[in-house]
Amino acid sequence: MMGLHLEDVEAGQVFGLGSYLFTRENMLEFARAFDPQPFHVDDEAAARGPFGGLAASGWHTAAAWMKCYIATSQEAEARRRGEGLSAVGTGPSPGVSNLKWLKPVLAGDTISYRCTVKGKRPMVTRPQWGLMFSEGEGFNQAGERVFSFDSTVLMARRPPLS
């Protein structure tokens, strides 16, 4: 995560993750594959629907957060490599909670994502790993919070000095 070990993160740290442009094309592509509800795939139905227009699938909003998170982490890893340091990598996640789709994401919206560290602890069962607790968020171009969730992710611990 961000080229950092568990020891390097502290509660309150905020990572800006960049942004993702939701276009009519990428919204329809995602929704046709995974979430073909009328208000995600059909302009006329969407205009009469709960969001007043074609809205992105909530899972598209979530997947785009992940895309931005990984891209930002990989840029940090590349900087580490440039400094001659070995890769840290990103760990898998056992899940997320309190995931909220607060406002619809509409075609043409640019969502800026971020990740805020909330806490951490070492894992007893896997001594080379720890858990980081964080909050993920997305904001539209008007600064409105459209998406948030709490996540838990495995983070590598700093190897002992030899």
Place this chain on the structure above:
Amino acid sequence: MLHYEDFHEGQSFDLGTYHVTRDELLSFAREFDPQPFHLDEAAAVSSVLGGLAASGWHSCAILMRMICNGYLNRSAGMGSGGMDEVKWLKPVFADETLTGTMTVLSKRVSSKRPEMGILKCRWELRNVAGEVKMEQVGINFMGVRAP
């Protein structure tokens, strides 16, 4: 068309099956979650996941598609405000066939919007051996037939 009145506490819906091809798994991971354990067989085998595994967000998207096919696209669905819990319990591997169920946990009509019902649901994604791969608990807004 299913409305709020047609859903009952404790009722379950079978969401059919979904076969996750290796190509689909890789294609989703390349676009949204390009981590080695989602992209590269050798890296995946030596990772915590133990094999080439779908992005957790891909599992969410797959379950969503199964939900649409299973009941939502013949309902007065009005979207969702969110998920209380998404638990990625076991990795979803390439070429697995998945099954799904939805269970209604509770229901009420929105106090602010009498035309909208609020279903609290649990959705489960399993493999054909019956192992639960992912569990979600969350909200599905559903139109009321006779507000």
